[in-house]
Amino acid sequence: MAAEMEPPPLGNAGETDFRELEDGEDLFVSTVTTLEYPEPSSPEPASLPAEDISINSNGPKQKDVSFDDDPEDLFAEATEEVSLDSPEREPILSDGPSPAITPVTPTTMLTPRMDLGARCRIEEDNNGDTFDIHIAVSDPEKVGDGMNAYMGYKVTTKTSMTIFNKNETTVRRRFSDFLGLHSKLASKYLHIGYIVPPAPEKSIVGMTKVKVGKEDLSSAEFVEKRRSALERYLMRTVKHPVLLKDPDVIMFLESSELPRAVSTQALSGAGILRMVNKAADAVNKMTIKMNESDAWFEEKHQQFENLDLQLRKLHASVESLVCHRKELSVNTASFAKSAAMLGNSEDHTALSRALSQLAEVEEKIDRLHQDQAYADFYLFSELLGDYVRLITAVKSVFDQRMKTWSKWQDTQLLLQKKRESEAKLQFANKPDKLQQAKDEIKELEGKVEQGEKDFELISKTIRKEVSRFEKERVKDFKAVIIKYLESLVQTQQQLIKYWEAFLPEAKAIA
């Protein structure tokens, strides 16, 4: 394994690989002001977003790249409340009288590297204001009637960061607004190598049920699933230091009115164009045979392919577990009723009572299973689903790099052809055509140079992005796994309580 090619794991980020990339550094020492980073050597141009990023150009300037990735990378240390804390979550996860979730102890707060992002917000102890933003998506409300109805969600942003106008903003958004945001971000950033978090998936079936007004458990679950997914999507998006400052993101979070994003509709002209593009991309991917000179990319690409495969498998198993646990809950409830009936017909008094107690225990256990199934789903399964989609975004960024390389190579070939034809023209004695050829060659030379720069830039960006992604991944998984295990702990503790209460009843049968 070419370990030295891999970006260093968290903690030692950037010592070796990325120092030399900060060539734009000196330009920005003076603009440190607003964001108050502890290290002046790692500036973040606060005024940048307005001018550069909103231009849909193919060649972003150096400035865009110099977001932090040095040893004191703040975003590795920053903490934010894990978005699963929204009030709607409470009843689902904390059923039962004895909450056994042990809060994260203060000892872990002081170690700057890994935080646990459990149920409390841990402030970074270094200097003052850091990445601090919390977004909640709540209060789904149906607006309108019939097939034109939609769900509106409340988006509340609480932050102390100064790129936002207010400390707390609330807006109402609908699902297509989120898709529109993603679509804009993707068109701006994907092709230059940023991993743009994917938006939650559309679901025609789910949404139709809601539109039609079916007020049953499955549509309530669908809405909750979607609400939770939207919240995670927004949090992931703002965790990205570049995307956070994008004016579209800020507008999405702050402005009360948003132009309707019609091009996100599946069957619209834009939607069809998207599908055609996707197909074209797939074909291109197969035909581009890239000369990979950088082993790091090769290795990473392979790693992500493997990860994708395994995560999908894991996701499928967890989904199956959720399904079976729900089934177990239903069957336990049914057995409980049956045991109660049996207890009723039993004519030995003590045994009859014990059987009724058994029925009660089983009934409690069935609810326990149900809660556990929710935890399985919302914690574990959804996390895995999110990551499967994120990895698709990562893979598409790798593909973009391939496309950039391909473009560069094509331009080079074109230049070569032009040079050949110029050489021919030298002997043909056609001065205007010759001049034209020389001009074209000059232009192409510029383009080739640009193409090479683009390729190098995207490669650089991807390396940073992948490193950031991997750090995020570790944090995310660790936090969620711990929460999940805690939910399992709680279930077992409840089980112990119930059976301990039942045991003397069983022993009392005389």
Next chain:
Amino acid sequence: FLSYLLFGHGINVDLQTDATLQVDISDALSERDKVKFTVHTKSTLPNFKQNEFSVVRQHEEFIWLHDSFVENEEYAGYIIPPAPPRPDFDASREKLQKLGEGEGSMTKEEFTKMKQELEAEYLAIFKKTVAMHEVFLCRVAAHPVLRKDLNFHVFLEYNQDLSVRGKNKREKMEDFFKNVVKSADGVLVAGVKDVDDFFEHEKTFLLEYHNRVKDASAKSDRMIRSHKSAADDINRIASTLYTLGTQDSTDVCKYWTKLFPLFSKLSKIEARVAADEDLKLADLLKYYLRESQAAKDLLYRRGRALVDYENANKALDKARAKNKDVLQAETSQQVCCQKFEKISESAKQELIDFKTRRVAAFRKNLVELAELELKHAKGNLQLLQSCLGVLKGDT
């Protein structure tokens, strides 16, 4: 595990057989389509040639013994211990076969793992069927009258094949029709109100109880099946975690590697919970389903005898009125009366014993169920907490 099952299978607790006659199944062999049980007897009774001996018996011979009890008029007044269910390895065998066919399509580790699991399943079913057959024999040996039965002694001692063939098609059809007639008759007989309060109560009770046990048994089976499925899922999660842990060297891999043993152990515990529930709850309910049926059969026979007695009374009155065949009618009536009274007397005791046995068995199994559930939950808890401790403390 074997001894745990074979010694005092909790279904019948009062079978503290005394030294005069002790029966157990000391060994069993599973062949292609049959199981051979080694029935081992220890006895001080004079009618046996030796004090300790063993014979080999197959399932059909158990059925023969059971049926001989049922058909014996002398035993009409007893609850005949229910016959053990036929050993059924079909499902398990099918799965093993499918595994063999699919061997090429999975990795060596997957194959070995699945094979082990299926073999464990097969073994569990095997042990259960051995236990069921043993319980039947123990019940017979514990019964004051049945234990003296000649067929029983032949079954225990005769070391040749009993040449009891399974019923052929015609006999099976005959059985089927007999059952139809019997259940129709049973309805008629049950409709006759009993003068005796005790039996009237027992009739109502058993009818309802039997139906409810049937329902509870079916529902508990379904519940346990879901539990097993969930355990299998956790197992698959563990496998994928293992693969993830060996894939790359990033920090996340450390978590996969730590989580794999946790989930692997969790899945084993869940599987044990399901297995214990099966043993302590499902098996208990299934057994009492069969025994309550046997008790119902007893009541039916008594009811039948009562109806015969009442009919004989009516016939006697008629004969006396016509003054024709009086003696014949008198003897007939006396026979019916004796039969009825004999059945009633022993039936009362049998039903009381049934209740005692039932209560004791439920008590034992419910207590053990609760204790096992507690044990497993505590085991799970400890695993989870220690893993959490490691994960949280890890920077």
